[in-house]
Amino acid sequence: MEQLKAHIIALLEKGKRHDGRDAMDYREVSVENNPIPRANGSARVKMGNTEVIVGVKLDVDVPFPDTPEEGILMVNAELMPMSNPDFEPGPPRAEAIELSRVVDRGIRESSCIDFGKLCIKPKEKVWVVFVDIYPINDDGNLLDASALAAITALKNTVFPKYDEKEDAVLYKELTKKKMELEFIPILTTFGKVGGHLFADFDLLEQHSMDARLSISCLPDGGIAAMQKGGFGTFTEEEILNLVDLAVIKGKEIRKLIK
Amino acid sequence: MGKHAGAPDKLIVSGKRLDGRKFNELRPLTIKAGVIPNADGSCSLQLGETQVLVGVYGPREVFPRHMTIQDRAALECIYGMAAFSTSDRARPGPSRRSTEISKVIADALAPAIMLEKYPRTKIDVYIEVMNANAGTRTAAITAAAVALADAGIEMRDLVASVAAGKIEDELVLDLFEPEDNYGEADMPLAMMPRKKDITLLQMDGNLSPEEIKKLIEMSMKACEEIYEAQKAALKEKYKVSSESVEEEAEDGAA
Numbered sequence: 001m002e003q004l005k006a007h008i009i010a011l012l013e014k015g016k017r018h019d020g021r022d023a024m025d026y027r028e029v030s031v032e033n034n035p036i037p038r039a040n041g042s043a044r045v046k047m048g049n050t051e052v053i054v055g056v057k058l059d060v061d062v063p064f065p066d067t068p069e070e071g072i073l074m075v076n077a078e079l080m081p082m083s084n085p086d087f088e089p090g091p092p093r094a095e096a097i098e099l100s101r102v103v104d105r106g107i108r109e110s111s112c113i114d115f116g117k118l119c120i121k122p123k124e125k126v127w128v129v130f131v132d133i134y135p136i137n138d139d140g141n142l143l144d145a146s147a148l149a150a151i152t153a154l155k156n157t158v159f160p161k162y163d164e165k166e167d168a169v170l171y172k173e174l175t176k177k178k179m180e181l182e183f184i185p186i187l188t189t190f191g192k193v194g195g196h197l198f199a200d201f202d203l204l205e206q207h208s209m210d211a212r213l214s215i216s217c218l219p220d221g222g223i224a225a226m227q228k229g230g231f232g233t234f235t236e237e238e239i240l241n242l243v244d245l246a247v248i249k250g251k252e253i254r255k256l257i258k
Numbered sequence: 259m260g261k262h263a264g265a266p267d268k269l270i271v272s273g274k275r276l277d278g279r280k281f282n283e284l285r286p287l288t289i290k291a292g293v294i295p296n297a298d299g300s301c302s303l304q305l306g307e308t309q310v311l312v313g314v315y316g317p318r319e320v321f322p323r324h325m326t327i328q329d330r331a332a333l334e335c336i337y338g339m340a341a342f343s344t345s346d347r348a349r350p351g352p353s354r355r356s357t358e359i360s361k362v363i364a365d366a367l368a369p370a371i372m373l374e375k376y377p378r379t380k381i382d383v384y385i386e387v388m389n390a391n392a393g394t395r396t397a398a399i400t401a402a403a404v405a406l407a408d409a410g411i412e413m414r415d416l417v418a419s420v421a422a423g424k425i426e427d428e429l430v431l432d433l434f435e436p437e438d439n440y441g442e443a444d445m446p447l448a449m450m451p452r453k454k455d456i457t458l459l460q461m462d463g464n465l466s467p468e469e470i471k472k473l474i475e476m477s478m479k480a481c482e483e484i485y486e487a488q489k490a491a492l493k494e495k496y497k498v499s500s501e502s503v504e505e506e507a508e509d510g511a512a
Contacts (some may be wrong), residue, residue: 033329037307038389039342049295053388055342076341078350082313082384084296088321089336089384091351132341132350134386137294171345 009194018204019048025092026200031148031256034156041157041179045149047204049139051083053229054149055132056179057159060169063119063126071118071126075104077133077146084138086205100133102227103147103187107131107154110185110224117180120162126148129154129179141204143214144253146149147187151256154179184257185224186250189214189240192232197242199249213239215246219254223247265440269425275437277306281430282476284420284483289401289491291408299409299489303401306434307391309343310398312405317379331376335364335383337398343390359395360385366399366419366458368450372412381411392438394420399448399458404488408495416488418481419448419456422473424465429472431480445470448475451485454478 008018015023026047036042039055049234065069077100107113118127131153133146157179161170162245191201191209200208210232216225223243228234234242269276279285285306295301299311304310320326325334337360339348352360364387371381383406385398399419407413422431425441433444442461451457457475465473 034340036309036340036389038344038391042342051294053340055340057342057347059347076350079342080338080386081315081336081382082294082297082300082311082315082386085315085318130347132340132347134340134388137296139295169346208328 001207004204005193008205008208009196012194012196012198016200017204022044023196023198024249026249026253027202029148029253029256031152031258033152033258039153040160041153043149043152043156045145045152047141047145047200050135050141050145050202051136052142052145052149053134053136054146054153055134057130057132058157058159059128059130060120060125060167061115061128062124063122067115068123069119070115072128073104073108073113073115073131074128075100075131075133075150077103077108077135079138080134080136083135087138098227098229099146102143102214102225103131103133103150105225105227106147106185106187107151110183110216110218112151112181112183112185112250113154114182115178120164125167127159127163129157138203140204140206141189141200143189144187144200147216148253148256151181151184151186154184155181155184155257183219184254185216185218186253187214187216188246188249188253192234192238195238198237199245213242215243217246217250219251221247226251266436269437269440270272270428275425275430277434281428282479282480284432285434287484287487289404289487291404291495297405297409299399299405299407299411301405302386303397303404304356305393305397305432307389308379308393308397309387309389310394311386312398312401313384314381314402314405314411315384316381316409317376317411318382320378320380325380326378330373331371331375332380333364333368333371333373333383334380334421335360335367335385335402337363337385337387337395339387339390340392343387350477359398362458362460363395363399363402366425367402367406367417369455369457370403370413370415370417370450371406372414375412381406392433392435393446394423395419396446396448400484400488404491407492415450415452416485417448418451418488419444419446419458420477420484422477422480424463424469429469429476431476445473447474447481449478450482451481480486
C-alpha cells in the first residue's frame with residue numbers, strides 16, 4: 001500500500017494519474033434513466049467502473065411535528081457486499097450512513113425540492129420520498145456517482161395515485177404529476193494525497209489518499225453543502241480553490257442529466 | 259385462494275395469458291455474465307420484468323471463522339430485495355422470507371459446486387433482486403449458477419431454475435405477478451440439466467399427483483432452454499475477439 005501511495009504521488013508530481021487522466025479529469029460518466037420499472041423514479045450512473053443504481057419510492061405518512069406542512073426526504077444507502085470485497089452483509093455502518101447523509105444534504109440543503117408542495121393535508125398527510133442508493137460495483141467515489149444517480153432518479157420520479165378515503169397509495173396507478181426540481185445540485189468530490197489534489201478518485205486512489213472534500217454546488221455558482229473526510233487536512237487556499245473547481249466540474253456533469 | 263381486492267377478473271383470456279404468452283412459454287430471458295468487475299464472478303439476469311444481480315466472492319478466507327469446514331468450502335448465499343424492487347417499499351435487511359429463500363438457494367446450488375476442492379475456504383454468493391415480478395428465487399438460482407461458473411469455481415454442472423403453476427385450472431410455466439398472486443398453485447424447481455437431477459423443489463397451493471407430474475415435466479423442459487441461455491452468456495463473456503488476439507500478438511512481439 002505504501003508503494004502504491006508513493007507511485008500515485010510521483011505521478012501527481014507530473015500532473016498525471018495511474019490511469020492516464022489529468023488531475024482534475026473525471027472518468028467517463030454515463031446516466032441511464034429509469035432502469036427499474038417498479039421504482040417511481042430511478043437512475044443508473046456509471047463513473048468509469050463505479051456503478052450505482054438509485055430508486056425512488058413514494059409513500060404517504062404523518063409529517064414530523066416540527067414541519068407539519070412539509071414532505072419528508074429519506075435517503076438510505078445499502079453498501080451491497082457484491083459491489084466491493086471489503087463490504088460485509090449487515091446493517092449500514094458508518095461509511096454507508098455518511099454516504100447517504102452527504103447525498104441527503106446535497107439535495108435537501110440546496111432547496112431544489114419545495115417540501116411544501118409535498119404536503120397533502122397539514123399535520124396529517126404528507127408525501128415521504130425514499131431515495132435508496134445501491135452500489136453495484138465500487139471502484140471509488142461512490143459519493144459523486146450516488147449523488148448524481150439520486151438527483152436523476154428524483155427528476156425521473158412520477159407520483160402514484162393516493163386514495164385519500166382509503167389512505168392508500170395505489171402504486172399501479174400512476175398520475176401525470178412529476179417530482180418538481182427547481183434546479184439540479186451536483187456533488188463533486190476531490191481527493192488529496194501528498195499535498196496534491198485530484199477529482200473523481202478510483203478505488204486505488206481512494207485507498208491511498210489522505211483526505212477528501214465533497215462540495216454540492218448549484219447552477220448559479222452557489223454551494224449547498226460540504227463534507228471533509230479522511231484523517232488528512234486541507235488549507236484554506238486549497239478549499240477555496242476546490243470550491244471554484246467544483247462549480248466548473250458541476251456544470252459539466254449537470255449536462256449529462258437529460 | 260379466493261378472490262382478492264384488485265384481482266383481475268380473469269387470468270386467461272381466449273386461450274392466452276394476460277401478457278399474451280402461451281401456457282408453456284417463458285418470459286423473454288436475458289443473461290449476462292461478468293457485470294461486476296470487483297466480484298470474482300457475476301451475472302445479471304432479466305426474465306420479463308424480474309431483474310436479479312448476483313456477485314460471487316471466493317473461494318476466500320472464511321469469515322466468520324467458525325463457519326470453517328475442514329474438508330470442503332463453506333457456501334453462503336444471501337438473497338435480498340432492493341428497497342425499490344417491489345410495489346410498496348421493501349425495508350432493506352433480512353426478513354424471515356429472505357432468510358429461508360437464501361437457504362433453499364444454497365441447497366439448490368451446493369450439489370453443483372465441487373466444494374470438496376476448496377477445503378477451509380468460503381464461497382459467498384450475494385443476490386439482489388432489483389425489480390421483482392414473481393419468480394425471483396428461481397431467477398436468482400439461474401443467475402447464481404452463471405456467476406459461480408464465471409468465478410472459475412469447479413462445478414459438476416450449471417443449475418437452471420424456473421417456476422410453474424396452476425391458474426384457472428390450467429398448468430402454466432413461469433408465473434408472472436398477477437398469476438403468482440391470484441393463481442391456484444406455484445411450484446419452483448431447479449435442476450442440473452446434464453443428469454436431470456432436481457436440486458430445488460417447493461410447492462404451495464393445491465395440485466393432484468398427475469398435475470405435479472405434468473408441472474415437473476414442463477419445468478424440466480424449460481430448464482433445458484434456460485441452460486442454453488446460461489451457456490451462451492458464459493461463452494459470450496469468454497469469447498475472444500479477433501481484435502484482442504491481434505493486440506496480444508503485438509504485445510508479445512514488443
